[in-house]
Amino acid sequence: MADKKIPYKIYLEESEMPKAWYNVRADMKNKPAPLLNPGTHQPMTAEELGGVFCDELVQQELDNENAYIPIPQEIQDFYKMYRPSPLVRAYCLEEKLQTPAKIYYKFEGNNTSGSHKLNSAIAQAYYAKQQGLKGVTTETGAGQWGTALSMACSYFDLDCKVFMVKVSYEQKPFRREVMRTYGASVTPSPSDTTDVGKKILAEHPGTTGSLGCAISEAVEVAVKNPGYRYVLGSVLNQVLLHQSVIGLETKAALDKYGIKPDIIIGCAGGGSNLGGLISPFMGEKLRGEADYRIVAVEPASCPSFTRGVYAYDFCDTGMVCPLAKMYTLGSDFIPSANHAGGLRYHGMSPVLSQLYDDGLMEAISVPQTAVFEAAEQFARVEGILPAPESSHAIRVAIDEAMKCKETGEEKTIVFGLTGTGYFDMVAYEKFHDGEMDDYIPTDEELAQYRARLPKVD
Numbered sequence: 486m487a488d489k490k491i492p493y494k495i496y497l498e499e500s501e502m503p504k505a506w507y508n509v510r511a512d513m514k515n516k517p518a519p520l521l522n523p524g525t526h527q528p529m530t531a532e533e534l535g536g537v538f539c540d541e542l543v544q545q546e547l548d549n550e551n552a553y554i555p556i557p558q559e560i561q562d563f564y565k566m567y568r569p570s571p572l573v574r575a576y577c578l579e580e581k582l583q584t585p586a587k588i589y590y591k592f593e594g595n596n597t598s599g600s601h602k603l604n605s606a607i608a609q610a611y612y613a614k615q616q617g618l619k620g621v622t623t624e625t626g627a628g629q630w631g632t633a634l635s636m637a638c639s640y641f642d643l644d645c646k647v648f649m650v651k652v653s654y655e656q657k658p659f660r661r662e663v664m665r666t667y668g669a670s671v672t673p674s675p676s677d678t679t680d681v682g683k684k685i686l687a688e689h690p691g692t693t694g695s696l697g698c699a700i701s702e703a704v705e706v707a708v709k710n711p712g713y714r715y716v717l718g719s720v721l722n723q724v725l726l727h728q729s730v731i732g733l734e735t736k737a738a739l740d741k742y743g744i745k746p747d748i749i750i751g752c753a754g755g756g757s758n759l760g761g762l763i764s765p766f767m768g769e770k771l772r773g774e775a776d777y778r779i780v781a782v783e784p785a786s787c788p789s790f791t792r793g794v795y796a797y798d799f800c801d802t803g804m805v806c807p808l809a810k811m812y813t814l815g816s817d818f819i820p821s822a823n824h825a826g827g828l829r830y831h832g833m834s835p836v837l838s839q840l841y842d843d844g845l846m847e848a849i850s851v852p853q854t855a856v857f858e859a860a861e862q863f864a865r866v867e868g869i870l871p872a873p874e875s876s877h878a879i880r881v882a883i884d885e886a887m888k889c890k891e892t893g894e895e896k897t898i899v900f901g902l903t904g905t906g907y908f909d910m911v912a913y914e915k916f917h918d919g920e921m922d923d924y925i926p927t928d929e930e931l932a933q934y935r936a937r938l939p940k941v942d
């Protein structure tokens with residue numbers, strides 16, 4: 486039904502790739518709330534943050550003023566190995582759905598990490614190297630961030646210590662081997678190699694771990710080892726900044742053909758891909774130049790936006806990290822063991838939290854079987870095997886396209902296809918065997934976690 490004047494894939498030339506990251510905070514009237522010192526509840530100073538994070542990244546974290554931050558040439562050159570990523574017109578999916586909607590997706594899975602995370606990993610490793618550090622520590626859940634960071638560290642000859650959530654470590658042995666191939670050391674978390682790990686193990690023997698625990702361990706190791714800093718793959722302002730390459734490329738590609746999206750959709754774990762994708766569009770919205778419907782999609786089993794509260798909370802279980810004001814379920818929230826689809830962090834990017842609180846974007850939560858149905862539907866016509874995380878966005882893109890079918894509207898839908906799902910076949914297997922259920926936490930459960938939020942006035 487479509488006339489196909491737009492190519493299946495809109496590529497940019499190398500010369501059209503972004504040379505600066507876009508910092509959406511510069512255009513926000515209500516800035517995201519500052520990180521607070523967990524002891525004093527005062528805003529974290531650059532000096533305090535410098536004990537944990539690389540100096541240049543601290544500057545980026547605190548920069549609410551500069552709209553454009555130049556991308557160092559070495560990072561631009563690394564980006565050229567796997568970027569620009571294609572913006573794909575989903576003609577085959579449109580045809581299958583028989584929808585008048587025009588669907589586009591920005592595909593970030595074309596690198597070995599299988600996700601968008603390499604965009605920030607390479608930037609963070611670059612600044613660590615510039616500072617003369619020996620190495621970095623981090624956590625990983627599903628494994629994409631750990632893989633991306635291992636790749637970036639091996640490129641710059643940095644040591645990389647990854648704490649991997651135990652359940653993923655055991656379920657995804659091949660992820661671990663990819664990281665080790667790139668020279669990283671991988672420790673299942675909680676472990677007995679850190680004080681906070683030992684404490685968590687003593688309190689919760691047999692726990693399969695969580696992102697919050699792994700963060701606490703990685704921070705402890707960074708702080709205790711000279712020449713090491715901690716790096717994080719999502720949530721932080723600096724990560725959204727680096728991920729703005731996704732949105733800048735998307736916008737440049739759409740502009741080439743004069744296409745203006747009506748709806749922009751992304752999955753939301755800690756908010757980095759969504760924040761990156763929407764940044765330039767949100768900038769136009771904030772400056773009053775254009776309007777877009779922007780939709781975050783999260784799992785019904787970990788519903789930070791839709792059922793969380795906007796409050797200061799710990800970023801980790803061990804309560805060693807600064808406090809962040811964000812939509813949160815509580816730092817000791819752990820999604821049900823049956824939850825297979827990633828996006829399991831208890832909080833959300835402070836930038837996106839502020840934008841959501843200001844009514845500038847929407848959020849929807851979806852149950853996981855519906856997510857895997859959409860994943861399979863997409864895979865069967867568009868050829869790409871999507872990551873379960875990405876499939877949250879596919880679900881809502883398909884739902885919106887089906888609404889257009891009813892109303893006859895020819896809306897333009899853009900969504901972020903953040904990665905591929907080759908390491909998630911255990912989850913796909915559960916889905917195929919009918920063993921996946923849609924456990925959704927009750928209000929009573931969520932209230933228990935909420936009651937333990939830190940008191941900050």
Ligand SMILES: *Cc1c(COP(=O)(O)O)cnc(C)c1O
Pocket residue numbers: 599600601602629630718719720752753754755756757758759828872874875903904905
């Ligand atoms: C990490 C990851 C996500 C979720 O993280 P955000 O910071 O919310 O973007 C989504 N998709 C893939 C493929 C990922 O690896």
